[in-house]
Amino acid sequence: MFSKDSTIGVIGSGAMGAGIAQVAATAGHPVIVYDSSQQALDRAKTSLESTLKKLAEKQKLTEQNAQEILKRTQYASNLEPFKDCALVIEAIVENLEVKQQVFANLETIVSDNCILASNTSSLSIASIASACKKAERVVGIHFFNPAPLMPLVEIIPAISTDSKVTEASKKLIDGWGKVTVLVKDTPGFIVNRVARSFYGESIRIYEEGIADFATIDWAMKSFGGFKMGPFELMDFIGNDINYKVTESVWTQFFYEPRFKPSLTQKRLYEARWFGRKSGKGYYDYKEGAAAPKALEDEELGKMIFYRVISMLINEAADSLYLQLASKEDLDLAMTKGVNYPKGLLKWGDELGLQNILNILTDLYSTYGEDRYRPCVLLKRMVTKGENFYSVN
Numbered sequence: 001m002f003s004k005d006s007t008i009g010v011i012g013s014g015a016m017g018a019g020i021a022q023v024a025a026t027a028g029h030p031v032i033v034y035d036s037s038q039q040a041l042d043r044a045k046t047s048l049e050s051t052l053k054k055l056a057e058k059q060k061l062t063e064q065n066a067q068e069i070l071k072r073t074q075y076a077s078n079l080e081p082f083k084d085c086a087l088v089i090e091a092i093v094e095n096l097e098v099k100q101q102v103f104a105n106l107e108t109i110v111s112d113n114c115i116l117a118s119n120t121s122s123l124s125i126a127s128i129a130s131a132c133k134k135a136e137r138v139v140g141i142h143f144f145n146p147a148p149l150m151p152l153v154e155i156i157p158a159i160s161t162d163s164k165v166t167e168a169s170k171k172l173i174d175g176w177g178k179v180t181v182l183v184k185d186t187p188g189f190i191v192n193r194v195a196r197s198f199y200g201e202s203i204r205i206y207e208e209g210i211a212d213f214a215t216i217d218w219a220m221k222s223f224g225g226f227k228m229g230p231f232e233l234m235d236f237i238g239n240d241i242n243y244k245v246t247e248s249v250w251t252q253f254f255y256e257p258r259f260k261p262s263l264t265q266k267r268l269y270e271a272r273w274f275g276r277k278s279g280k281g282y283y284d285y286k287e288g289a290a291a292p293k294a295l296e297d298e299e300l301g302k303m304i305f306y307r308v309i310s311m312l313i314n315e316a317a318d319s320l321y322l323q324l325a326s327k328e329d330l331d332l333a334m335t336k337g338v339n340y341p342k343g344l345l346k347w348g349d350e351l352g353l354q355n356i357l358n359i360l361t362d363l364y365s366t367y368g369e370d371r372y373r374p375c376v377l378l379k380r381m382v383t384k385g386e387n388f389y390s391v392n
Contacts, residue, residue, distance in 0.1 A: 001115075001168035004028050006086035009110075011102060013037075013044035013075070016119060017091035019147030022048060025072045026061075026148070027176040032085065034076045041075045048073060051148075079109050087172070089141055091119040094244065099123065100131035107132050115165055117141040122192055122248040125158035125185045135160040139169050142189060143178075144337050151179045152337035154189045179336045181329035187252035190325055190333040192245050194344065196259050197311035199242065202230035203262045205304055211295065213282045218294035219301035224309060225341040231282040234265075235275030239282075243269040257371040258315065309347065310359040314375050316344035320388075321377035327388055345388040348378075357382045 008024040010017050013035035021044075025031045035041045052066035061069075074081070082088055088110060090102055103116055110116070116138045118128050129138035140156030153173050157166040170180050183189045188196070202216050211219070217229020234242045243265045250259040268274075268281060275281030283292070316334070320327055331343020341347075348356055357379065363372040381387070 001113075001164070002086055002172045005030070007032065007084055009034065009082045009085035009088035010091060011035075011079075011088065011106075012091040013040045014091065016143065016145055016147060017089075018044040018047060019145065020089055020091055020119065020143055021073060022051065022069070022148050023143075023176055023178075025069045029072065031073045032076055032081050033073065034079055034082065036077065038077055041077065045073075045075055079106065082106065082109050082114075083111065085110055085114055087115045087117060087169070089117045089119055091143075094120060094123060094248070096123055096127055099128050103128055103138065104131040107134065115139065115169060117169065119143055122188050122245050122252070124187070124252070125156050126160060129158045129160050136162040137165055139165050140185065140189070141169055141173060144191070150337070151177075152191070152333060153178045153180050154183050154191065154333065154337075155180050156183050156185050156189055158185045179332065181325060181333045183325045183329065183333070184323065186322075186324055188245070188249040190319065190330060191337040193249060193259075193324075194312065194315045194319060194330070194334060195338055196246060196249060197315050198308060198338075199230050199234055199246070199265075200259070200262065201308045201311045202304075203264050205307065207262065207264055211300060211304060212292065214292040214294040215296075215300070216304055218296060219304035220308060222296075223301055223305035227339055227341075230308075235281035235283055235285075238274045238277055239265060239268045240272075240274045257369060258311075260371065306351075306359055307363070309351070310356045310363075311372075313344050313348040313351075313356050314360055314378060317348065317378045317381075317388075318375040320345065321375055349387040349389055353378060353382050353387065 007030045010021045010031060010033045013033050017033065021031045021033045033044060049070065052069055055061050056063050056066045088106060090099060092098065099118060106116055118125060118140050119142055120140060121142060125138065125140040129135040132138055138158060139161050142154040142156060144150035144152050155166060155170045173180050181190060187193060205211055205216055206213060213231040217232050220226045220229045228236065243261065246259065246261045250256065250261055253259055272278060273280045276285055279285050316330055319325065319330055327345050331345050334340040334344055357374055360372055360374040
């Protein structure tokens, strides 16, 4: 369905769209980047030139390669050049109505064989596809930011997606050197669903007065081996983005308690304390600001780690129970998509599923809240003495 000469269209020239375009052009495809703003297109072009220059200086590609990538990347302020595209990837604002309008418009321009993909991080692919007369050609292709550096791409077929479209999309992205996982069309897909507990339970621990931000971050890094603690990571991602994804997953799951947003994060969002990019979030990033010190108490740190990791493993187990993805893809997604030290299901085996169930059962008994209910699959496996993987 695709060849090296297949033209790839990208809608949106922001950080994500520009990153996807760079990946496709680096893989050898002619690429057309569309944006309604000429200023945005100019910024994207300048940014790509700067990025490729730095890569050439670091000898990560040759000067000739850099020039070829630039020549393969074209920019357009209208959709007419998309008529010859084999694949179009949309990477615009997370608004369903806007996406539906774009996809309906695209169908009047592209060929019947062109695959239409959305890079949405949490919206329903089926809902986006419903705007198209040929819904079977619509699929989710979710990159992670920054697209040129992050290896994971989630491939999400809607219930209406033709299996050949799914297979061709996966094969193409694999050919771009990415690690792909296949996932059902459910809110947040794998990464943005499973990772909610990393943030949500950490905020809950803070709200209960058990520990401050710095101590929770220290605990997750020291005892879990995470490269960044939850509050550091939320500030890095942006609290505007992280809060909106949490809210989206929660509402789309019919207000499932496990995904309930926190008032703490909502207030940061309302105050526009988005993190590093705004100069303030959970931490103060202004010049001269003193970094808070963690209370490095081993007993407290281990309690924090086990509480958060148990919630994460429970969510991964529930995703497997509901056949969201295979166990291998679930674990791969978390290590390659958000740099977790280990796949959560494999981690559960190592820590002992009985231990994880005991922690969850205790939390459920203490709080009486559904957010802590243990997954049915986890309970069954403990009863049968099973593990997710063979344990040597």
